[in-house]
Amino acid sequence: MAELKKLVLGRKNIEDLDDEQELPTELMTVNMGPSHPAMHGTVRIVLTVDGERVVESDVQPGFLHRCFEKESEYATYTQIFPYTDRLNYVSPMINNVGYAMAVEKLMGIVSEVPARAQYIRVIVSEVSRLTDHLTCIGASAMELGAFTPFLYFLKAREWLFELLEELSGARLTYSYVRIGGVAHDLTDDFDDRLTDILRRTEGVLAEVEVMLTNNRIFRDRMEGVGAMEASVALGYGLTGPCLRACGVDYDVRKDNPYLVYDQLEFDVPVGTRGDCFDRYLVRLEEMRQSIRMLRQAMRDIPAGPVMAADPRVTLPPKKETYNTIEAMIRHFKHIMDGIKVPPGEAYSWVEGGNGELGFFVVSDGTGRPWKCYCRSPSFINLSTISRTIHGHLISDVVPIFGMINMIGGECDK
Amino acid sequence: MGLEIATSKLEDAANWGRKFSLFTYPFVTACCGMEFMSVAAPKYDLARFGAEFPRFSPRQSDLLMIVGTITERQGPILKRVYDQMAEPKWVIAFGVCASTGGFYQNYSAMPGADQVIPVDVYIPGCPPRPEQVLDAIMLLMKRVQEGRGHSQVRHKREQLLRTGG
Amino acid sequence: MAKAVLDALRGKFGAGILATSSHHGEDVAIVTRGALLDIARYLRDDPAMAFALPCYCTCIDYLGLEGLQPSAGTVPTAYASRTRGEGSGAPGARFAVVYELRSLVHGQRIRLKVPLAEDDLVVPSLSGLWPAFNWLEREAYDMYGVSFEGHPDLRRIFMYEEFIGHPLRKDYPKERRQPLVRREWTDE
Numbered sequence: 223m224a225e226l227k228k229l230v231l232g233r234k235n236i237e238d239l240d241d242e243q244e245l246p247t248e249l250m251t252v253n254m255g256p257s258h259p260a261m262h263g264t265v266r267i268v269l270t271v272d273g274e275r276v277v278e279s280d281v282q283p284g285f286l287h288r289c290f291e292k293e294s295e296y297a298t299y300t301q302i303f304p305y306t307d308r309l310n311y312v313s314p315m316i317n318n319v320g321y322a323m324a325v326e327k328l329m330g331i332v333s334e335v336p337a338r339a340q341y342i343r344v345i346v347s348e349v350s351r352l353t354d355h356l357t358c359i360g361a362s363a364m365e366l367g368a369f370t371p372f373l374y375f376l377k378a379r380e381w382l383f384e385l386l387e388e389l390s391g392a393r394l395t396y397s398y399v400r401i402g403g404v405a406h407d408l409t410d411d412f413d414d415r416l417t418d419i420l421r422r423t424e425g426v427l428a429e430v431e432v433m434l435t436n437n438r439i440f441r442d443r444m445e446g447v448g449a450m451e452a453s454v455a456l457g458y459g460l461t462g463p464c465l466r467a468c469g470v471d472y473d474v475r476k477d478n479p480y481l482v483y484d485q486l487e488f489d490v491p492v493g494t495r496g497d498c499f500d501r502y503l504v505r506l507e508e509m510r511q512s513i514r515m516l517r518q519a520m521r522d523i524p525a526g527p528v529m530a531a532d533p534r535v536t537l538p539p540k541k542e543t544y545n546t547i548e549a550m551i552r553h554f555k556h557i558m559d560g561i562k563v564p565p566g567e568a569y570s571w572v573e574g575g576n577g578e579l580g581f582f583v584v585s586d587g588t589g590r591p592w593k594c595y596c597r598s599p600s601f602i603n604l605s606t607i608s609r610t611i612h613g614h615l616i617s618d619v620v621p622i623f624g625m626i627n628m629i630g631g632e633c634d635k
Numbered sequence: 636m637g638l639e640i641a642t643s644k645l646e647d648a649a650n651w652g653r654k655f656s657l658f659t660y661p662f663v664t665a666c667c668g669m670e671f672m673s674v675a676a677p678k679y680d681l682a683r684f685g686a687e688f689p690r691f692s693p694r695q696s697d698l699l700m701i702v703g704t705i706t707e708r709q710g711p712i713l714k715r716v717y718d719q720m721a722e723p724k725w726v727i728a729f730g731v732c733a734s735t736g737g738f739y740q741n742y743s744a745m746p747g748a749d750q751v752i753p754v755d756v757y758i759p760g761c762p763p764r765p766e767q768v769l770d771a772i773m774l775l776m777k778r779v780q781e782g783r784g785h786s787q788v789r790h791k792r793e794q795l796l797r798t799g800g
Numbered sequence: 801m802a803k804a805v806l807d808a809l810r811g812k813f814g815a816g817i818l819a820t821s822s823h824h825g826e827d828v829a830i831v832t833r834g835a836l837l838d839i840a841r842y843l844r845d846d847p848a849m850a851f852a853l854p855c856y857c858t859c860i861d862y863l864g865l866e867g868l869q870p871s872a873g874t875v876p877t878a879y880a881s882r883t884r885g886e887g888s889g890a891p892g893a894r895f896a897v898v899y900e901l902r903s904l905v906h907g908q909r910i911r912l913k914v915p916l917a918e919d920d921l922v923v924p925s926l927s928g929l930w931p932a933f934n935w936l937e938r939e940a941y942d943m944y945g946v947s948f949e950g951h952p953d954l955r956r957i958f959m960y961e962e963f964i965g966h967p968l969r970k971d972y973p974k975e976r977r978q979p980l981v982r983r984e985w986t987d988e
Contacts, residue, residue: 256712257662259691264664264709284958285709286664289741291943292967292974304738311666327824357669376676383673394669394762456904459854459932472853472904567860568824569900569911582898584860592865597856605935631665634958708960710981741974742967743959751983 249277254619256285262361263630265604267619274615279608283601286634294594298560299325299401302594307395309596310632312357313350313575315386317632318399319343321594323480324570324581325401329563334530339403340481341523345416346386346398347481347572348512348519352423353382354575354627355463355505355512362502362624363434366443371430378426381419385412401561402536403529413520420513427509435503444499448610448622455496458609459602462577463504464626468496474573485522486515501625535561560589569597576600576627600626600633646782653697653723654779657686657772660696662716665703667730670762679765684772693719698775701748704732704739710751717752725784727771728754731761753785803827805849805910813839818915828911830896836914837924843901843910844929851901851910857926857936859944860896863970894918897946899926899933916946925951943968 249270256264264285270278290309294302306321307314322343326332360375383393388409390398398405434440450460452468465472473490475483491507493500529536537556542549565587571580577599584593603626611619659681661671675681675689690696693716705713717726728748731737734757736746748754755778758771778784782791806820806827816835821828831839843851893915900911914923925948927934937948938957945966948954956963960980965972 256709257716259689263668263703282957284956284960285706285712286704287706287708287743287958288665288704288739289743289967289974292741293739296974308666311669330824357672361672373677376672377678380673380676380678393673393764394666453852456852457854457931459930459936461853470904477904477907566823569826571855578855580856582856582858582900586865593858593860595856595858601935601939602856602932605932707977707979710979714981742972742977745979749983750979751981753983 252616259365262624262628263633265623265628265630265633267607267623269611269616269619271616274617276611276614276616276619279611281604281607283604283628283633286630288631288634290635291593291595294591296590298557298589299563299591300556300560302591303397303399304395306596307397308631309598309635310354310574310576310579310600310629311394312629313347313354314394314396315343315346315350315398316354316572316574316579317596318397319347319481320570320572320574320579321581322399322401323572324568324583325561325563327570328566328568328583328585329401329535329561331402331530331532331535334532335403336527336530337482337524338407338526339528339530341519342404342408342528343399344481344483344486345408345516345519345523346389346396346404348516349382349386349416351512351575352509353379355509356382358575358624358627359430359434359502359505362621363430363440365620365624366440368434368437368440371433374426374430378423381422385415385419388412388415400529400535402532403527407528416516416520420516424510424513427506431506435506441499443618444502444621444625445497446495447498447614447618448625449495449497450606450610451496454609455606458606460577460606462574462599462603463508464496464501464603464606465577466491467493467500467504469494474571474578478571480570480572482519486518488515498621498625562587562589563591571597574599574632576603576629576632579632596632596635598632598635600628600630601635604628604633647780650780650782654776655685657684657698657725657775657779658688658690658696659686659698659700660691660693660716660720661689661700661702662713663702664705664709665730665732667702667732667762670765670768671700671702671729674765674768679769681769681772684769684776686772693717694721696720697724699724699726699752700729701726701733701754702729704730704737705745705748705751706743707745708743710745713748714751722790723784723786725756725775725779725786726752726754727775728757729768729771730763731759733757734759737761755784805843805908808848809839809842812842826911827909828913830913830915833914833916833923836912837926839912840899840901840926840929848906849903850905851903851908853902853904854926854930854932854936855900855902855909857897857899857933857940859940859946859968860898861944861968861970862894862896892917895921895944895946897923897940901930921945922947922949924949927951942966945969 249272252269252271254267256266266282268280269276290305293305306317309317356375356379360372364372387393390396450468452470455465455468471492488511491504493504538549538552543553563585565585567584569582571578580597582595583591586592610622728734733748736744756771756775758767760767810817813835816832818830843849895916897914902909937951940946941954942956942958963978
């Protein structure tokens with residue numbers, strides 16, 4: 223029998239452990255390249271590993287640098303809206319709203335935006351937040367092997383895309399918000415459709431929660447992975463669901479309420495440990511709070527105009543454009559020269575899907591901005607990755623990266 | 636004469652098999668990736684074309700879908716991924732950024748992925764509707780059947796040059 | 801509430817503060833390069849300030865607008881003024897590096913601007929105080945060419961290493977490409 227064991231196990235003595243043998247000890251450099259199934263978008267992480275454990279990492283973003291700032295210096299203020307859509311392309315309305323608010327702040331017309339337009343902006347922002355969190359959790363779950371929640375969440379996301387497509391004309395890149403309000407009013411059956419979709423989305427959330435939250439494999443892979451202390455997280459500029467998972471209660475909607483958030487009742491979920499599982503729970507609960515806010519907003523939305531009555535920012539009504547020369551000239555100047563924004567600089571920030579999304583607009587008095595900088599939460603959140611994956615296994619990089627929700631367009635601008 | 640008919644029938648049969656079992660490698664970079672996810676999702680099902688599961692390695696795939704903007708920095712990587720694929724291989728440029736650069740005409744966005752690799756089907760749209768993507772897959776399938784994809788034509792030309800006929 | 805911050809800064813660092821303003825409800829302090837590090841340390845460590853959350857770091861290129869004083873920040877009631885916009889606040893300074901910080905404890909924000917001339921584009925790095933500025937300063941270096949003294953790893957972040965020039969400067973044309981690889985055009 224001993225002979226047989228020796229033959230099979232190849233050791234002199236059964237009690238000898240494997241680390242009697244000589245194993246190579248040098249560190250290895252592994253590239254999780256820009257095109258990788260688990261990298262949402264394009265980021266390159268050069269890992270230095272000791273076996274499977276990450277010792278050092280170099281995160282290299284910038285493979286999707288599409289020059290948002292340079293393009294916005296050459297475009298009029300209204301022409302920048304499509305560029306903002308493509309920043310955080312899973313929650314495009316929030317970018318639109320953030321940018322519009324920055325320009326309105328610089329122009330001093332924040333109070334002139336009509337109440338109905340403010341409610342509509344809040345409604346579409348929260349719908350975009352839903353699509354953002356659905357995509358984030360769905361894709362992260364898929365990378366851990368849970369394919370079904372991904373498909374369920376995509377099904378819910380389709381309903382939201384169709385709703386916003388009826389409203390704005392596009393499924394993903396809406397360009398619906400304008401400086402001074404929104405482009406046009408809600409569709410007639412928006413209320414009924416939204417109510418129905420919210421009811422069905424809650425059902426989907428309940429289903430997926432059953433599948434994931436108490437799932438042994440999901441918890442094993444997400445709990446204790448990527449934890450960060452609050453003080454360290456603040457120093458890294460972390461904001462949004464990731465910071466709230468660390469225990470810091472910072473939500474722009476509560477701390478600096480904008481639009482009509484101060485009139486809506488909602489809670490801000492805050493985690494304790496800051497690991498991936500807490501981030502997942504925070505996002506899940508935020509979706510429920512968004513649904514709650516949407517129901518309140520649809521109940522409270524007033525009637526009225528959806529665009530400021532300021533001739534500096536609005537196009538004249540079409541009938542006048544075609545019939546009077548003054549309106550035609552005004553229309554022409556608006557389109558060709560852009561909205562004239564007084565010289566100065568302003569920074570306005572909103573709660574994006576990933577954190578504090580801000581736009582710093584510098585104007586020189588013409589219709590094109592001198593500088594339009596986007597403070598992108600994904601870029602700043604991504605810089606924490608080299609710290610959080612330190613000491614973890616290579617396979618832990620996947621949930622950590624997924625839960626940061628780095629959106630390439632926003633990170634690389 | 637008989638041999639050529641037999642080989643061309645064999646070729647047709649092989650192309651028929653290829654077109655109904657496309658293994659995609661989605662080279663996802665930007666916003667079009669969201670629409671790619673929607674196309675793969677149950678509503679606009681990509682699985683009914685046999686292209687269900689993305690192969691996450693270029694060595695195991697034959698359809699490279701370039702989804703989203705390609706920047707100059709990404710160029711060498713795209714070329715490398717394309718070179719790693721085995722023949723016959725096809726390329727779809729998904730979205731207007733991958734086709735011509737879209738409205739990103741600047742120092743960093745490449746004006747189309749075809750600056751680096753040959754593309755078989757271009758899908759315009761920013762992002763394209765999922766129905767457009769399905770239409771493009773059907774166009775590609777037609778091309779695969781006829782043997783007119785870039786790599787198939789290249790292969791045939793090299794074959795002819797070798798046999799001298 | 802945040803006026804107290806500007807007053808405290810003026811009181812403590814008199815010579816280092818060139819100007820302050822509070823347009824649109826935002827507090828901006830234009831500071832000299834030499835005083836930047838001390839001011840930043842004070843803002844972070846002093847309990848009445850407690851600016852623990854870094855917001856962003858960027859740079860503005862005022863080519864053509866150098867030396868113009870910051871505008872008064874009033875909102876015109878008629879069509880917007882056609883005067884050219886505000887400058888960096890210091891004559892001859894083409895660039896201004898901008899930092900913004902936030903204090904969660906006191907709910908305040910402050911923006912620091914450092915005017916710099918083109919031939920002397922160096923600023924002390926704040927990445928030792930707030931690690932977030934590590935990547936943000938790399939971005940400013942990549943896009944504008946500003947050097948940050950004391951930065952642990954100052955290299956390009958968005959553009960590739962072979963890129964020549966700093967693209968967000970006003971004199972870099974938008975469409976000047978520097979391709980890394982192009983295909984050989986054959987008939988295929």
